[in-house]
Amino acid sequence: xxxxxxxxDKEIAAEAGQTVGAALIAAGYRSWRTxxxxxxxxxxxxxxxxxxxxxxxxxxxxxxxxxxTEVRSGDRVEPQEGAGRADLAQ
Amino acid sequence: xxxxxxxxxxxxxxxxxxCAAAGLRVAVLDRGPVAAGTTxxxxxxxxxxxxxPSAELDLALLSVGKWVELGEQVGADRLELQHKGGVVVARxxxxxxxxxxxxxxxxxxxxxxxxxxxAELRDLEPNLTRDTAAGAFYPQxxxxxxxxxxxxxxxxxxxxxxxxxxxxxxxxxxxxADGRLTGVRTGNGDFAAGWVINAAGSWGGExxxxxxxxxxxxxxxxxxxxxxxxxxxxRHKVYSADYVANVASGDAGLETSVVVEGTAAGTVLIGAxxxxxxxxxxxxxxxxxxxxxxxxxxxxxxxxxxxxxSYLGFRPYCPDHLPVxxxxxxxxxxxxxxxxxxxxxxxxxxxxxxxxQSITGATPDLDLHPFRPDRFAEEAA
Amino acid sequence: xxxxxxxxTSNNNxxxxxxxxxxxxxxxxxxGLAAAVAAGxxxxxxxxxxxxNRVGGQYWRHRDEDTGAGHHHWSTLRRLRxxxxxxxxxxxxxxxxxxxxxxxxxFTVHITDGREIRTTTLIVATGGYDRQLPFPGWxxxxxxxxxGAQALLKGQGVSxxxxxxVAGTGPxxxxxxxxxxxxxxxxxxxxxxxxxxxxxxxxxxxxxxLDKLAEGAGYLRTLLRHRIPYRTRSTVIAAHGVDRVHxxxxxxxxxxxxxxxxxxxxxxxxxxxxxxxxxxQLEIPLQLGCATRLDADGSLVAVADDQQRGSVPGVYLAGxxxxxxxxxxxxxxxxLAGRHAAYRTVAAVxxxxxxxxxxxxxxxxxxxxxAMHASYPVxxxxxxxxxxxxxxxxxxxxxxxxxxxxxxxxxATDPRTVKLLARPGMGLCQGRVCGYATACLVAHLRGRxxxxxxxxxxxxxxIAAPITLGTLAEG
Numbered sequence: 001x002x003x004x005x006x007x008x009d010k011e012i013a014a015e016a017g018q019t020v021g022a023a024l025i026a027a028g029y030r031s032w033r034t035x036x037x038x039x040x041x042x043x044x045x046x047x048x049x050x051x052x053x054x055x056x057x058x059x060x061x062x063x064x065x066x067x068x069t070e071v072r073s074g075d076r077v078e079p080q081e082g083a084g085r086a087d088l089a090q
Numbered sequence: 091x092x093x094x095x096x097x098x099x100x101x102x103x104x105x106x107x108x109c110a111a112a113g114l115r116v117a118v119l120d121r122g123p124v125a126a127g128t129t130x131x132x133x134x135x136x137x138x139x140x141x142x143p144s145a146e147l148d149l150a151l152l153s154v155g156k157w158v159e160l161g162e163q164v165g166a167d168r169l170e171l172q173h174k175g176g177v178v179v180a181r182x183x184x185x186x187x188x189x190x191x192x193x194x195x196x197x198x199x200x201x202x203x204x205x206x207x208x209a210e211l212r213d214l215e216p217n218l219t220r221d222t223a224a225g226a227f228y229p230q231x232x233x234x235x236x237x238x239x240x241x242x243x244x245x246x247x248x249x250x251x252x253x254x255x256x257x258x259x260x261x262x263x264x265x266x267a268d269g270r271l272t273g274v275r276t277g278n279g280d281f282a283a284g285w286v287i288n289a290a291g292s293w294g295g296e297x298x299x300x301x302x303x304x305x306x307x308x309x310x311x312x313x314x315x316x317x318x319x320x321x322x323x324x325r326h327k328v329y330s331a332d333y334v335a336n337v338a339s340g341d342a343g344l345e346t347s348v349v350v351e352g353t354a355a356g357t358v359l360i361g362a363x364x365x366x367x368x369x370x371x372x373x374x375x376x377x378x379x380x381x382x383x384x385x386x387x388x389x390x391x392x393x394x395x396x397x398x399x400s401y402l403g404f405r406p407y408c409p410d411h412l413p414v415x416x417x418x419x420x421x422x423x424x425x426x427x428x429x430x431x432x433x434x435x436x437x438x439x440x441x442x443x444x445x446x447q448s449i450t451g452a453t454p455d456l457d458l459h460p461f462r463p464d465r466f467a468e469e470a471a
Numbered sequence: 472x473x474x475x476x477x478x479x480t481s482n483n484n485x486x487x488x489x490x491x492x493x494x495x496x497x498x499x500x501x502x503g504l505a506a507a508v509a510a511g512x513x514x515x516x517x518x519x520x521x522x523x524n525r526v527g528g529q530y531w532r533h534r535d536e537d538t539g540a541g542h543h544h545w546s547t548l549r550r551l552r553x554x555x556x557x558x559x560x561x562x563x564x565x566x567x568x569x570x571x572x573x574x575x576x577x578f579t580v581h582i583t584d585g586r587e588i589r590t591t592t593l594i595v596a597t598g599g600y601d602r603q604l605p606f607p608g609w610x611x612x613x614x615x616x617x618x619g620a621q622a623l624l625k626g627q628g629v630s631x632x633x634x635x636x637v638a639g640t641g642p643x644x645x646x647x648x649x650x651x652x653x654x655x656x657x658x659x660x661x662x663x664x665x666x667x668x669x670x671x672x673x674x675x676x677x678x679x680x681l682d683k684l685a686e687g688a689g690y691l692r693t694l695l696r697h698r699i700p701y702r703t704r705s706t707v708i709a710a711h712g713v714d715r716v717h718x719x720x721x722x723x724x725x726x727x728x729x730x731x732x733x734x735x736x737x738x739x740x741x742x743x744x745x746x747x748x749x750x751x752q753l754e755i756p757l758q759l760g761c762a763t764r765l766d767a768d769g770s771l772v773a774v775a776d777d778q779q780r781g782s783v784p785g786v787y788l789a790g791x792x793x794x795x796x797x798x799x800x801x802x803x804x805x806x807l808a809g810r811h812a813a814y815r816t817v818a819a820v821x822x823x824x825x826x827x828x829x830x831x832x833x834x835x836x837x838x839x840x841x842a843m844h845a846s847y848p849v850x851x852x853x854x855x856x857x858x859x860x861x862x863x864x865x866x867x868x869x870x871x872x873x874x875x876x877x878x879x880x881x882x883a884t885d886p887r888t889v890k891l892l893a894r895p896g897m898g899l900c901q902g903r904v905c906g907y908a909t910a911c912l913v914a915h916l917r918g919r920x921x922x923x924x925x926x927x928x929x930x931x932x933x934i935a936a937p938i939t940l941g942t943l944a945e946g
């Protein structure tokens with residue numbers, strides 16, 4: 001069974017039980033956010049939820065660890081910049 | 091050596107800085123690492139807004155001026171000194187009246203305080219709750235990173251010849267035949283000087299007792315919540331109008347009032363709680379919950395913001411809520427600079443400046459009488 | 472000879488002392504599974520909590536359709552999983568614990584969604600995670616921890632790349648490389664920084680653990696079959712790329728792990744998987760005030776006695792949390808903890824012969840773990856791979872130079888002060904990734920060895936898992 005979710009205007013396929021992070025890696029992505037100070041790209045590093053590098057916005061909720069978040073069909077996944085809460089910036 | 095400073099925290103660093111700048115030979119002693127004691131639990135408040143007209147407010151005004159100077163001399167970035175201003179929020183009509191009265195008195199005392207309507211409050215803080223009665227803006231309030239500031243001032247002092255001795259615990263005081271202090275005994279040997287400054291923060295009472303000149307400095311525990319890093323969502327130091335009453339309260343029980351501010355690093359700091367529980371370092375979940383709840387009342391967006399960590403500290407308070415500053419007539423050569431409660435970071439630089447004046451024989455810019463170390467016996471009488 | 476078990480609590484009636492469970496186990500990896508099954512079998516009411524959705528922890532990372540190929544001791548997992556899912560254990564997945572507090576009934580376990588579980592006795596089996604040594608370019612996308620590459624492969628069926636360099640130290644590099652190769656990725660090489668001939672110096676430990684040797688030999692055979700070079704005294708000292716890694720610098724090292732000049736070579740790759748041993752997840756024992764010690768591998772671990780008790784009454788510890796030692800040891804410690812916790816709580820007297828057997832096995836496995844730590848030490852020369860701009864703290868992007876300045880210019884003498892001044896460890900991961908490296912660098916700058924206090928000063932975390940302020944307020 002395959003799920004599909006959207007990411008940066010593309011549709012990505014994921015297998016049942018796969019995480020957003022794994023699906024993105026399988027689809028060829030290595031980064032989906034930039035850091036606060038240097039704007040450097042980050043993706044998965046530790047893969048088990050310890051390092052908080054792989055943060056991504058899922059269905060409007062920022063700072064989800066992509067390596068722990070299981071894909072649900074129809075999810076809307078977006079890359080993040082900096083602290084990820086652009087809705088709060090003034 | 092002319093001066094020994096006991097305590098490498100914010101107040102000790104300020105004393106060392108101003109004494110070294112005055113040409114005195116200074117050694118700073120701390121039983122632990124730099125800024126690891128009282129200062130490490132601090133938030134970095136530099137406030138005039140939360141003080142009623144009093145000797146403490148005078149000291150705060152003096153200190154604010156000194157912080158501005160230091161920012162220019164040392165570099166505001168180095169200290170993470172932010173001239174952000176303070177916003178006080180009154181949620182009820184009663185609190186609003188109290189706030190307006192206080193602001194008026196403060197203005198008469200030389201503080202800049204701007205009354206705010208709820209709409210004006212929202213202009214200053216768009217993420218603030220809509221449920222407010224009135225507010226006040228204090229442009230003189232500032233924020234600093236306390237550990238960084240203490241370390242930077244110590245570095246400046248060392249550039250002027252001061253020495254720093256960490257992991258060096260003071261075990262006793264040495265006096266000469268005339269009863270005058272000649273120095274201290276420590277775990278790493280003796281240090282000799284004619285002046286010894288007690289800047290031991292929450293442990294100022296212990297050091298004073300060791301010197302035979304007790305001052306009743308006791309710890310008042312506080313917790314701070316730290317959020318995940320955010321873009322700028324809180325622009326000023328924002329707190330509720332009942333903060334002033336809580337600081338002034340003599341209650342031993344838990345007092346909480348809300349203080350919320352952003353930091354240069356992007357995290358939001360949330361305080362403030364006060365309890366008299368000695369030096370108990372156990373995390374108190376009820377206090378953390380109360381702080382979170384009050385903060386969300388003021389800034390609803392915080393409900394969905396992640397909590398990164400919490401830390402605690404012990405404010406050094408005196409029963410009359412004034413610090414102890416100045417030479418101790420009971421032990422010649424002993425000078426106190428402690429007991430600043432939750433205002434130590436802000437008041438440190440004014441304190442250091444006055445202490446340096448005192449030691450060099452200059453007339454202090456403020457009358458030190460209200461802060462005299464030997465006032466407690468009289469007050470008790 | 473087994474020591475006499477601790478006396479049971481006088482009030483072991485769950486209802487009257489207000490606890491939801493007799494025994495709550497944190498972590499459903501090998502140690503937690505074994506503990507939960509042992510306690511449940513002994514008649515205790517047991518909850519087994521895990522932040523994830525499945526049992527197995529890191530060691531038995533698997534997908535629902537897995538048949539066990541590529542896993543070890545799979546039959547043990549199946550037996551334990553079956554016992555948990557059908558037996559007297561309440562398995563509660565998706566339960567991330569942010570705090571455990573002491574209470575009259577024993578302990579209250581606080582879950583990140585706001586729920587609380589009250590338990591009389593606690594067994595902490597929270598496992599460990601990869602220990603990291605920073606190097607220039609380690610923050611480039613495409614650089615993964617060895618454990619991360621393993622988790623993606625075993626748990627998600629995804630390979631981290633097509634041309635992968637595996638590097639670091641420790642026997643774990645072998646299954647990582649073998650797994651990737653069997654999955655069809657090209658592993659360019661396995662670069663082991665140490666020279667693990669040390670096993671020859673611990674013949675006793677090796678002889679009593681021949682199955683571990685066989686396991687290792689199996690991996691080496693797989694590497695040979697795929698023609699993957701295994702080089703010792705070598706490792707990745709830099710990664711290069713713009714938005715992702717495309718080249719890794721591999722160098723030969725001397726015995727102290729300093730680079731042998733001129734030995735650097737550049738390897739084209741699209742992924743690097745790197746790991747330098749493991750370190751325990753200690754948040755809960757530290758929150759509760761459990762005693763710790765520095766283990767032979769330089770990691771901070773919680774102290775556990777012969778009954779797997781921590782220093783705080785009612786707290787039991789099993790697995791990596793009390794010393795990194797692998798899955799078979801975790802299974803043994805878990806079973807011991809479960810039996811003793813059950814005795815404490817519901818007065819189920821443990822079978823003395825079984826306990827004796829478990830203690831002997833624990834002793835043998837611990838001596839193997841000690842031999843392993845002695846064979847794969849982290850050597851201080853790694854600090855020489857760093858340049859001033861290397862990010863020591865990934866979260867807050869704190870460079871080595873910034874840390875150095877806080878020691879040299881600002882007078883910091885220990886890692887906690889460095890953290891407060893320069894911010895390594897102040898980001899979202901709260902020092903889990905950079906803590907060990909920061910402690911080593913600071914100690915080195917101070918001209919002294921890294922101490923237990925160094926690590927302790929930066930390891931306490933009152934908030935062990937992400938929780939929103941709203942959830943905290945509602946509790």
